[in-house]
Amino acid sequence: MNLDKLDHRSIAVGDVVAERTFSLTRDSLVRYAGASGDFNPIHYRDDVATSVGLPGVLAHGMLTMGVAVQPVVDWLGTNGWVADYGVRFTRPVVVDPLEGASVTVVAKVGVVGEGTARIDLTVTYNNETVLGKAQVQVTFR
């Protein structure tokens, strides 16, 4: 853990540059539906989710993907930007109506380049990976 070592000029492979646990709630999903236009009811209706055999209402994958990169964006601040981002959607995030879902992100340096770095995200929920091969290519100013 090197959360105090935020200077991008001194990062090394394996350094943790950001770590955060965020809560996805049913509110978040409704807001994302409004933002994206994705009103698939499996993201806000328990009856529909159950009727199609799901364990419950699921977070939109793209919302999970979006919040997962936020700690890296915040770490970068004005020192750089996300140039490239990709993930594998390995498991759905079930959002409990009362508790929401607690998702943890650990952002670790995977590769250091010339003015660039690849940051690898470990994104878990209930101790299981929800986004696999989550890689953020960043460019520094």
Add this chain to the structure above:
Amino acid sequence: MNLDKLDHRSIAVGDVVAERTFSLTRDSLVRYAGASGDFNPIHYRDDVATSVGLPGVLAHGMLTMGVAVQPVVDWLGTNGWVADYGVRFTRPVVVDPLEGASVTVVAKVGVVGEGTARIDLTVTYNNETVLGKAQVQVTFR
């Protein structure tokens, strides 16, 4: 153009499986801020955007990325899911306070596998690419 040829069992490389133009408005950005927790004011304040040298208020990259994949999700319906998704953020989308921003997505079959396909997105705004190397790996049921 093969927009009527929606059956995933008969797709071939080069087929266009979906095409859509969507409008990002300032409303969309505010909703996405609320959904994601990303309240960077460059996404809703003209004064801040201008003060940091931007041509105007920008869409969150993750919102653009999210809406860009929606036509593929809709095309898939219950026939499959997005297993993997990655993009390069090549240009920002400036969202006019009155006009919003009109973003066009063309989703074309790039690779056909065994029960899978790679769908390549062309995502443009003002005739310029905003998401490069936008690749969606899909798995069919």
